[in-house]
Amino acid sequence: MSIDLKTDGRFYELEEMVRANCQDCIGCCDCCTGMGDSIILDPYDVQVLKKELGKTMEQLLQQGLLSLGMDRGLVLPHIQMDPVSDRCPFLSGEGRCSIHAYRPGMCRLFPLGRNFEDGKLTYILLTEECKKRNRSKIKVSQWLGVTPAKTYHEFVFAWHEFRKKLTALLADMEEERIKEVLMFVLKAFYFDEELHAEDVFANLFWKIKDMEKRLGVCDNTD
């Protein structure tokens, strides 16, 4: 399925200014309701969420905050909208994000999008998705609000590359083996309770390399 999203036609680098700043979404929570299973979480999102909330992955699932689903061939967690109100479970009664400081990458990004092309990650501005029309300019890195910004940017790219290698590997596998590998990857990146100890980025970079070796999808240069 192709989704026709309008952009301003530019590709922004991490330290470039972009007209994305919707002043902390004050008065609007459109992106936090009715999102279905579209707020997919990467391993950094989940490790930070577990650390800040003091919950395990099992607890996040059991308490209905997250669910597992398929995303482009992989089993990955996403935020579970409330089945009655269709609101994000982290949205407060006042319409504010109760986990703002450690909200997932997809929530940080909007109204930007990610563009993976020519071996690098750049950012695009979705011009018709955000309801606020008086957005001001801000550096992409500042908008994302994760420090160190360059390390976060590199992690997002590394995770994307890992997904690409994994998808190619799965394409040649039998169905039963695919299920095993998907569960192996899910457990390694999301259920591991050690990954958020100390330097979460260092742990995640190490985990990606380790999993590439275990799955036999290393680059020749590794």
Ligand code: SF4
């Ligand atoms: S985590 Fe926060 S920003 Fe993201 S959808 Fe939920 S309430 Fe909105």
Ligand code: SF4
């Ligand atoms: S539509 Fe824009 S202002 Fe409203 S919640 Fe989404 S990003 Fe924020």
